[in-house]
Amino acid sequence: MTTSAETVIAPARVKTAATATVRRKQGFQHGGWFVAPFLALFVLFVVWPLLRGVYLSFTDANISGDSASFVGLDNYREALNDQAMWDALGHSAYFTLLVVPCITVLAFLLAMLAHHIERGKWLWRLCFFVPFLLPSTVAANMWQWLFTQGIGLFNETFGLDTPWLTDKSYAMLAIVIATLWWTVGFSFLLYLAALQGIPDHLYEAAELDGANAWHRMVHITLPMLRHITGLVIALQILASLQLFDQAVVMMDFGPGPEISTRSFVQYTLEQGFTSYRVGYASAMSIIFFVIIAAVALARMALLRNREEGGR
Amino acid sequence: MTTATTTPVRKSRKPWTPSQIVLTLLGVAVSAVFLAPIAAALLTSLKSEAEAAEIPPHWLPKVWTGQAWKGLWETGNITNWFVNSLVVSVLVTAVVVTVAALAGYGFARTEFKGKSVLMGVVMAGLMISPAVLGVPLFTTVQQMGMVDTYWGMILPQCAPAAMVYILYKFFQGIPRELEEAAFIDGAGRWRVFFTIIVPLSRPSLSAVGIFTFIASWNNFLWPYMVTNNPDLMTMPNGIATVMNSYGIQWAQLMAGGLMAGLPLIIVFVFFQRQIVAGVAHTGLAGQ
Numbered sequence: 215m216t217t218s219a220e221t222v223i224a225p226a227r228v229k230t231a232a233t234a235t236v237r238r239k240q241g242f243q244h245g246g247w248f249v250a251p252f253l254a255l256f257v258l259f260v261v262w263p264l265l266r267g268v269y270l271s272f273t274d275a276n277i278s279g280d281s282a283s284f285v286g287l288d289n290y291r292e293a294l295n296d297q298a299m300w301d302a303l304g305h306s307a308y309f310t311l312l313v314v315p316c317i318t319v320l321a322f323l324l325a326m327l328a329h330h331i332e333r334g335k336w337l338w339r340l341c342f343f344v345p346f347l348l349p350s351t352v353a354a355n356m357w358q359w360l361f362t363q364g365i366g367l368f369n370e371t372f373g374l375d376t377p378w379l380t381d382k383s384y385a386m387l388a389i390v391i392a393t394l395w396w397t398v399g400f401s402f403l404l405y406l407a408a409l410q411g412i413p414d415h416l417y418e419a420a421e422l423d424g425a426n427a428w429h430r431m432v433h434i435t436l437p438m439l440r441h442i443t444g445l446v447i448a449l450q451i452l453a454s455l456q457l458f459d460q461a462v463v464m465m466d467f468g469p470g471p472e473i474s475t476r477s478f479v480q481y482t483l484e485q486g487f488t489s490y491r492v493g494y495a496s497a498m499s500i501i502f503f504v505i506i507a508a509v510a511l512a513r514m515a516l517l518r519n520r521e522e523g524g525r
Numbered sequence: 526m527t528t529a530t531t532t533p534v535r536k537s538r539k540p541w542t543p544s545q546i547v548l549t550l551l552g553v554a555v556s557a558v559f560l561a562p563i564a565a566a567l568l569t570s571l572k573s574e575a576e577a578a579e580i581p582p583h584w585l586p587k588v589w590t591g592q593a594w595k596g597l598w599e600t601g602n603i604t605n606w607f608v609n610s611l612v613v614s615v616l617v618t619a620v621v622v623t624v625a626a627l628a629g630y631g632f633a634r635t636e637f638k639g640k641s642v643l644m645g646v647v648m649a650g651l652m653i654s655p656a657v658l659g660v661p662l663f664t665t666v667q668q669m670g671m672v673d674t675y676w677g678m679i680l681p682q683c684a685p686a687a688m689v690y691i692l693y694k695f696f697q698g699i700p701r702e703l704e705e706a707a708f709i710d711g712a713g714r715w716r717v718f719f720t721i722i723v724p725l726s727r728p729s730l731s732a733v734g735i736f737t738f739i740a741s742w743n744n745f746l747w748p749y750m751v752t753n754n755p756d757l758m759t760m761p762n763g764i765a766t767v768m769n770s771y772g773i774q775w776a777q778l779m780a781g782g783l784m785a786g787l788p789l790i791i792v793f794v795f796f797q798r799q800i801v802a803g804v805a806h807t808g809l810a811g812q
Binding site for chain 1: 545548549551552555556559560562563565566569577578579580581582583584620623624625627628630631632634635636637638640643646647649650651652653654656657658659660661662663664665666680681683684686689714718739742743745746750760761762764765766775778779782783785786789790792793794797798800801
C-alpha cells in the first residue's frame with residue numbers, strides 16, 4: 215500500500231506518531247476511576263461475602279450472628295459426613311446430567327428450524343423464546359398445575375395417569391420437563407445468532423462442489439457452531455448446578471416426595487434460614503463454590519487442550 | 526430504535542417450495558407445543574375456581590368468567606408487588622448498565638496499577654451468584670441493616686461480573702484509532718468515553734440492559750431471601766409465596782402468573798430485533 219507520496223512525507227509522520235504515543239499514554243492512563251464504581255459494589259457484595267463465608271464456616275454462628283465461637287474444621291468434617299448433603303448434591307448433579315444434553319440438542323434443532331423457515335421469522339423466535347421471559351416461579355406454577363394428578367391437563371392430554379409430583383421416580387423428571395420448556399429459548403437464541411453469522415458463500419461453494427444437505431450440515435454448520443456449543447454447555451452446567459427456583463415452587467416449598475428433589479442450594483438455605491446454622495451453611499456454600507470453580511477450571515483446561523491439539 | 530422507522534419495509538414474496546411447506550408445518554406444530562402451557566394458563570384464569578379444580582380437567586372454560594382476575598385486584602397486594610418489581614428492576618438496570626459500561630471500558634482501554642490482578646478477580650466473580658453464596662451474602666446484607674429494604678433487594682444485584690465481561694469484550698473490538706484521533710484533538714478521557722464510545726456501543730448497551738432487566742424482573746431467589754414483608758415483595762415472589770400460602774387457588778394463581786410475565790413479553794415483542802442483534806453484537810455468540 216506504500217505510495218511514493220507517503221514515502222515523501224514519512225519524516226513528518228514519524229514526529230506526529232511520537233507525539234501521538236505520548237498523547238495516547240495520557241489518554242489511556244489512570245483509568246482506575248472507570249472501574250471504581252463497579253469495584254466498590256463488587257467488593258461489598260461478592261468479595262466481602264465470600265471472605266465472610268470462609269470466616270463463618272470455621273465458626274458455629276447462628277442467624278443473629280452473636281455468640282459465635284471458633285470451631286475449626288468441624289463444619290467441614292460434619293458436611294463431608296452428612297448423607298443429606300451428598301444426596302442434595304446428587305440431586306443437583308442428576309438434574310444437570312439430564313438437562314444439559316437435552317437443552318443443547320433441543321436448542322440446536324429449534325434454531326435450525328427457525329433459521330430455515332423463510333416466512334414469519336419473528337413469529338418462531340417469539341414462540342420458542344417466550345417461556346424464558348416468564349419468571350421461574352410462574353413457569354413452575356404453570357407446570358405444577360399441569361402435572362397435578364387428577365386436575366392437571368398434562369396427563370389428560372396424553373391419556374396418562376402418572377403421579378408426576380408425588381412419586382419419587384417422577385418428581386425430578388417433572389422438574390426437568392418444566393425446565394426444558396422454560397429455559398431452552400435462551401440457548402436457542404444463541405444458536406440462532408451463531409447460525410446467522412455463518413457466511414453464505416461457504417454453503418454456495420459446497421453446493422457447487424455437489425455437497426448435499428447432510429454433507430453441508432456435517433462439514434460446515436456443525437464445525438462452525440463448535441464455539442457456541444461449548445458456550446451453551448458451559449452456561450447450562452453452571453446454571454443447572456444452581457437448581458433451586460423451579461424445584462421448590464413445584465414441590466410446594468418442600469423437598470419433594472421422599473426428599474427426592476432437594477437441591478444443594480435448597481439444603482444450604484434450609485440449614486441457614488430454617489435451622490439457623492449459619493456457620494454450617496457457610497461451610498456448605500464454600501464447598502459449593504469450590505465445586506463450581508472446579509467445573510469452570512476443568513472446562514478452561516479442556517478448551518486449552520483442544521485449541522492446542524487443533525493447531 | 527430510531528432506525529426502525531427508516532428501515533424500508535421489504536416484503537419479498539418467497540415461493541412455497543415443498544420443503545418450505547414441510548418446515549413451516551413443523552414450525553407450527555412445535556410452536557403449538559411451546560405455547561400450549563401458556564394457553565392453558567390463560568384459559569384456566571378465565572374459569573371459576575371450582576371449574577379449575579374439576580376432575581377430569583378440560584381445556585376450554587364451560588363458563589367464561591373474569592372472576593379470578595377481579596379477585597386478584599381485590600384481595601392481593603398485586604399493585605404493590607408490581608410497583609416494587611418495577612422500581613427494583615429499573616434501578617438495577619440503570620446501575621448495572623452505567624457501572625458495567627464504565628468498568629468494561631476501564632478494563633479494555635485504560636491502564637492503571639494492578640489492572641490484570643483486578644481483572645482476574647472479576648473473572649473469578651463470574652462463578653459466584655446469590656445461589657452459591659446465599660447465606661454469607663445474607664448475613665453481610667443483614668449487618669448493613671438492609672434486610673427488608675429496597676436497598677437490600679437492589680444493591681446485591683448490581684455487581685454482575687458477566688455484564689462487565691461482555692462489554693469488556695465488545696470495547697476491545699472498537700478500533701483504537703477512533704479514540705487516538707480524539708485524544709490528539711485534545712479531548713479528555715471522559716469526553717471520549719461519552720461522545721465516541723457510548724454512542725458506538727448502543728446495541729451492546731441495550732442488550733446488556735434488556736438482559737439485566739429480564740433477569741432482575743424474574744429474580745426469585747434473592748428477594749425471597751431478603752424480604753419477609755409482603756408489602757416489599759416483587760411479583761414473582763409475592764405470587765409464589767403469598768398466593769401459595771392461602772392454599773392454592775389455581776385460576777387466580779394463573780392470572781397472577783400471567784400478569785407477572787406480561788411486561789417482559791411486551792418488551793420482547795417490541796425489542797426482539799435488538800435482543801437478537803444484541804446477542805450477536807455483544808460477542809456472546811461469537812468466539
